[in-house]
């Protein structure tokens with residue numbers, strides 16, 4: 014057989030020797046990739062120039078181990094307020110649902126410790142990048158020196174700076190204090206266990222893989238061509254070329270001319286994937302020697318940063334930690350409101366600024382507030398940004414520099430949220446966010462949907478970055494520690 018005929022789909026398509034996963038375009042999901050109109054509204058007018066090809070992210074995953082705080086899988090009764098509702102635009106008729114839920118109980122105070130601290134622009138002006146040189150002890154705060162935040166100036170709220178007192182909106186009070194969401198008023202369907210949601214979420218990948226491999230084995234004898242087709246299947250599932258080769262080699266061992274059972278295929282798949290993932294499945298250790306331990310959340314739009322902050326705050330608060338939240342997404346009003354709701358739900362103080370304020374300035378204030386209040390942990394939200402928007406990535410670098418003005422070792426933890434429905438594009442997110450913000454660990458969200466997830470295997474094989482948590486729902490308890498065995502089993506379609 015001619016060489017060209019032997020090669021599998023990608024070999025034939027790209028003609029290469031060692032196969033690489035197909036270069037993905039940025040994910041075409043609507044929520045991740047803004048339309049032109051959305052870009053005009055939500056993202057700064059910028060060059061949009063592609064970021065240069067990323068080098069391997071050298072994020073240092075090590076966090077000081079002085080009195081490490083290991084976050085357990087603490088589950089508490091779910092609170093029904095739904096911060097995701099805050100994502101609804103103000104004029105969205107659906108967004109009035111929460112307001113409708115105001116009850117007498119809404120007049121009850123927020124949970125203890127819950128408080129919103131909002132800064133006024135002219136009291137705490139923006140931080141200028143020029144002032145971040147080491148010799149300057151504190152950022153200068155000249156308005157004239159303040160560069161654009163990188164967002165469209167026309168989108169700034171003209172009323173910014175007028176807000177003095179911030180009280181929870183009636184809408185917020187209603188859903189928080191009443192403790193009743195619209196879901197809770199209906200008979201709730203029994204909630205599937207987290208492992209079931211994970212398996213269901215990854216079932217598309219697992220059936221495609223399992224079925225594909227079985228059909229390849231059933232139809233023909235195992236030979237070079239079959240092995241190449243197997244590799245193609247695994248690469249299409251985003252597992253990466255190296256892992257694909259390892260798996261096919263394992264599957265092929267001693268099986269020439271033999272049939273292979275479905276269970277055997279799934280078992281070998283799960284074992285090999287687990288081997289790759291086991292070294293990166295690491296709990297999030299927070300060094301309580303830092304006051305506060307600063308955790309920065311970064312990622313592409315809509316990947317679940319704010320939601321993950323809320324879930325983390327809940328876990329930490331249950332452990333008795335004093336937590337502060339910084340609404341560093343100063344661009345999107347709904348993001349600030351969403352974080353405020355999470356603050357109320359979890360009894361955490363929220364530091365925010367009016368929309369349009371400089372994110373670095375807000376973060377500078379939050380660092381000071383958290384230090385003054387002797388907080389254990391400061392969780393900083395940031396605006397979502399596509400990793401190929403150079404000007405937005407520069408803004409993120411500025412945020413990191415401002416944090417270091419307070420504590421050169423901070424941020425102590427930088428978490429990148431990856432949406433599990435994303436394919437190859439997640440690899441470049443890891444590389445570019447890793448280089449820009451020094452990502453120390455990953456959280457893969459939305460594994461309860463129609464997830465893909467295979468890319469995490471390729472990311473683990475290439476970067477070895479710790480994966481701390483998986484998001485398996487929008488609720489406060491829907492954040493689970495990442496475990497290699499469970500994840501590998503779910504991708505391989507194992508049922509136990």
Ligand SMILES: Nc1nc2c(ncn2[C@@H]2O[C@H](COP(=O)(O)OP(=O)(O)OP(=O)(O)O)[C@@H](O)[C@H]2O)c(=O)[nH]1
Pocket residue numbers: 097100312313314315316317318319320321342345348351395396397398430458459460461462483484485486487491
């Ligand atoms: N099903 C599911 N939905 C999730 C999960 N995590 C977050 N979401 C939802 O995804 C949407 C986006 O989440 P956010 O937390 O607002 O994402 P973000 O990264 O802060 O968004 P931007 O600020 O726009 O960049 C919300 O509707 C969340 O409720 C998850 O694990 N599972």
